[in-house]
Amino acid sequence: MSNPPLLEVEGLTVEFETYGGVVKAVRGVDFTVEAGEVMAIVGESGCGKSVTVQSLMGIIPMPPGRVTAGSARLNGAELLGLEPKAANAFRGKEIGMIFQDPMTSLNPTMTIGDQIAETLKVHRGIPGQQAFESAIKLLEMTHIPEARKRATQYPFEFSGGMLQRAMIAQSLACSPSLLIADEPTTALDVTIQAQILDLIKTLQAQDAMAVILITHDLAVVARTAQKVCVMYAGQIIEHGSVDDIFYQSAHPYTLGLKSAMPSNIGDREKSLNPIPGSPPDLFSPPLGCGYAPRCPHAMRVCHEENPPFFKDSNNTGHAARCWLQAPNAPSVPELYQSNKIASDGA
């Protein structure tokens, strides 16, 4: 075993108290992130990916929300359940975070330069003027032209893409070991999207920084990530390397996601393949597999009991929560079933 992972999350469970009842948003999530690695968390809206990372950062408002179980350790230090002061010590410093909509995620009444410098002032104790200079350098690092002038401007004077660069600059100010990017490109158009992703990749390689990238777009995953976790209805239902997920999908949901992607090659006449139905009600999560109602290959056991993770016998980094991965499950054409193949083989 080489170096211990940078981030270890085990059994994370998060609930929300609402006027309609208790919503179980995250139901037992485990994953690890190695230093310098880019991990993507994919899933549709409402699957719990944002709640997962936000609870790592401790920015979920705790009156309606609560972490009922689990632990998350950054370099061995526990992140959950910290006192505000201790939490502030690592937030912005060890872990940086950028959000989906740059237009609303920055204080409209402070200059960009001041907002970036703020991080340096608070975490590194750098005095005002010097911090501002560093802010300008950070803006340059993220390829914002006329950085000096830009630093004195306000968020509304920036375009979406530039604002996102500024946010990235802000989050990297203290050279964190982990960057969490919560759907950083969803609010931007495709060309800018590519630029931002490349920027993240460059900076990540430059500083050997780990990145957790949250997205619902498989194309983004393909472009940027090394490791992938697929989430559905509050649980991770498949995880593995990018190649594993794309070429050896071991869960029907992953298959569904892939085939739902519109393609610009191939037959124009083909109709789009959405996944019918919608995710389950998290007020009372189903007993069985959350995907069962929509899965074309669902079996009786799927409705009765939630499947555990089945590891790929050839590749322990790849696993899926699906009864079809059980040794004596029936074969399904496009699905990668290592245990099946293994038991079939001689």
Added chain:
Amino acid sequence: MNTLRTLTEADFQPSPSEDNLEQISRPSLSYWQDAWIRLKKNTRALISLYLIVGLAFFTLIGPWIWTKDPAAQDLDQISQAPALPKTALLVKDFEPSATPIDTTHPPAPSGYPDALDAVTGLTVLGTPTTQSVRLSWSPVDQAGGYSVYRSESAPEGLMGLGLPLASLTAGNIVGFEDRLNLKSQTYYYSIIPTDGFDEFDVVSTLEVSPQQSITVSQALERQLIDSDDRPGQTVQLAFHPLGTDYLGRDMLARLMQGARVSLFIGVVAPLIYVLFGVFYGGFAGYLGGTTDQILMRFADFVVALPFLLFMILFKIAFGIGPGESGILPMLIALILLLWPATARLVRGQVLRIREQGYIEAARLLGGGPSYLIARHIIPNTMGVILVTLTFAVPSAIFTEAFLSFIGMGVAPPTPSWGSMCNEGVKTMLSHPHELFFPALFISITVLAFNLLGDGLTEALDSKMRSKE
């Protein structure tokens, strides 16, 4: 690893196809149903809703139940604090009696006395009532006259004797009948002997508490008795649960009538000017462009007019001057000055809605302007309109009360809560109830509408605000 259940052949059978892929887990609620549920959960809003219903009842049905005439003056019970029904002693009508004289005593001193004894035997004849108090005393030797005083608090020696009631100029006058403005409270009568000219430094005091009484003819007039009731019986006086004002008018009846005036203005004016504002603002928002700009400019100007000054000006211009009733002029003035706020709100809302995708979609499906307005724009502005209306009512009531208070509003004798406060302030220190009740009613009404408005805003709000 977790314990795997042993999987049998049966477990792997394909599951029966589920037709309800799109199963809806919660019953769908319409916008209004959802808002109503949220509103009901808000205790404060619910209480204020009940209060408003209660007020409506008070205003509309009240006068049918409590039928006392608000203009009638009950002269026996002026400025009375709220109390249980009072009784009064029925007495004979007043018959003037002769001044009681002790004939055994000379009317004037025989010389120039240096000192005189204090009056003795100072008592009250018969039952002292609010009709008359008959004092009687023994004559003082060498006295030439007596001075009678009355005070509402006990005098200290020769200080604080109070109101001089009479200077009797004969030493043999041995009685006095006080009929001056008597109330059923404690009085202190003091009597000082004089030599016919100057008072001497001796005083005798008697504490008297006259009983509330009413004469036969007064009682007959006010229909409190039948013709065969005799003096000596007790009579039920008119019941004033909330007391009376400085003219003896029943507070409860006046409050009810005032409610009609204040609430009429407070509800009708907002209804009209909000309606107008809706049309104006909706029109401007829907048309957009230069028309919108011009219309809003004009609205801004109206807003810039100093509100109270113009209220007064309008009131005079449309009304008949500060001496007359003034309900209609006030109504018109309020309407003319307050519509811009609603117009602006509605216009803003309409503009926002216009940008929404569903309007474009409806239009592309072939919806004409009237369809769009009726089916899409108006229902979505209803929330804003409702809230504006709810907040407009207390604002109008406040304004009316304020103007009536400074005499620029509804004028006497027509009561409105504001003018009642005006009258009440004058006797605030001695008879606080005259100010307290109208002020209380105004506050409760304003409070209720404000809380309801708050509740409505919350209930309708999360739909009004855009969700991320």
Added chain:
Amino acid sequence: MFRYTLGRLLSGVITVWFIATATFLAMHAVPGDPLMNEKATTAEIRENLARKYGLDRPLPEQYVIYLSNMIQGDFGISFTQQNRRVNDIIKDHFPVSAALGILAITFAALGGILWGAITALYRNQLPDIIIMFLVILGISVPSFVFAALGQLLLVNLNQWFGTSILPVAGWGTFSHMLMPSLVLGLGTMALLTRLMRSSMLEVVNEDFIKTAKAKGLSPQRIFFKHQLRNAILPVVTVLGPQIAAITTGGFVVELVFAIPGLGRYFVQAVQQLDYTVIMGTTVFYGAFLVLMVILVDIIYGFIDPRVRLK
């Protein structure tokens, strides 16, 4: 910033013109001859006045005279007090009302922001509950009741202490201004507190607060630099119209506390149909309020960069 200010001033001038015109029209809709107040004038004076103000001329001409007089700053002479110029009346009594109003709005603004911030900080705890209860009282009870109660309080206070701690009525020193301006500002303070509270609670849900938290900033820093700064904006917006409300609400306070302010003279003038005083005061007040609103807008421009740079 300059262009923004200029634009505001220009629209202000137009607004004042509108106010003047509206006042003119309203006055001429009043039934009765403005000169019919016989106890104040003799026939000769009436003729002179009629000539000076062109009351015998057709309406449009009167309007022009009126406007030209006004531009020169001449509001004429009081009808009922022949030896006083309206300008002098305004000059003598307006500063009193202005001082009262400005002190009141200062109380209201500072108090409103302070209490609002406190309730947001201690949301749903005891300070919040107490303050919000007082706020509800403040917005429901009419201002004149507060004025009366305030005076009563002073009387009792003085009695209790045996001497005059604070004067019960009149004008002249700072202690005269204290209670009246407090009473005057109460209603607005309640309103601003409520507004500040809801604004703070709204801002706390905004995305940039999330970012601030993710940056690891201390709660104090987030509260002051991020939350407060943005939450104040709607409160400042509303300040302009509130100044109007306070200035006109000043009448009652002036009456109750026997303060020789312009409001009292206005009410008197209305009762006596003193034409020139009414018009002059109205237009003057209107212009003053427009100026106040412009000032508030300028201040707002300093706080919210979006407004001045866009």
